């Protein structure tokens with residue numbers, strides 16, 4: 001077996017702690033990304049060894065494929081209807097547990113699944129914890145029709161809000177636009193700092209052509225932060241009860 005890097009040890013420790021929150025019979029949302037992949041692998045082992053009965057919806061085709069390859073059954077969100085818990089990764093999280101997500105271009109399904117869950121738990125390594133969101137690029141999912149006009153509208157809105165961060169289209173290695181699971185494009189905003197994430201999120205989503213953005217405001221109930229020594233710490237939104 002290959003040895004895990006310190007960052008992977010941290011991710012796997014967070015994943016292991018998150019999986020301990022899963023109970024028999026739960027309806028579960030499975031996140032996307034490398035940390036979520038650690039969680040899916042641990043969950044699959046749990047299902048296989050302990051006969052845990054779960055109903056799972058995935059936030060991306062990649063996660064559904066991984067879970068199914070490990071013998072887990074994945075259903076659509078509509079088949080399940082509502083979820084008890086979603087466990088996902090994040091690109092950044094602030095002290096209120098507002099998040100930037102979508103580094104893996106799965107933000108739309110991730111936000112739908114998190115919004116359809118009683119609880120959202122985020123797993124991350126310590127490098128993702130920030131005072132103010134924005135150092136990580138903010139992905140915005142837009143429909144392909146008129147995307148350049150949508151880009152201009154976003155640009156104008158950012159200027160009105162006194163924010164820098166010109167939108168850049170995410171492309172694949174062959175230079176073609178990257179397509180999300182829904183067949184949309186992603187525009188990345190390099191903002192450096194987002195002083196009012198809820199205001200920016202609402203302004204972005206009010207632009208025709210924008211489907212959703214990667215700011216997750218007030219959705220995350222608990223963050224489990226893994227450390228390179230395998231320990232974890234739990235963070236809750238400021239003022240929240242345990």
Ligand SMILES: O=C(CO)[C@H](O)[C@H](O)COP(=O)(O)O
Pocket residue numbers: 031032033034035036088089090091100101102103104105106107110
């Ligand atoms: O939002 C996501 C995918 O759209 C991921 O959860 C986020 O990018 C974190 O990924 P990783 O665990 O690989 O660092």
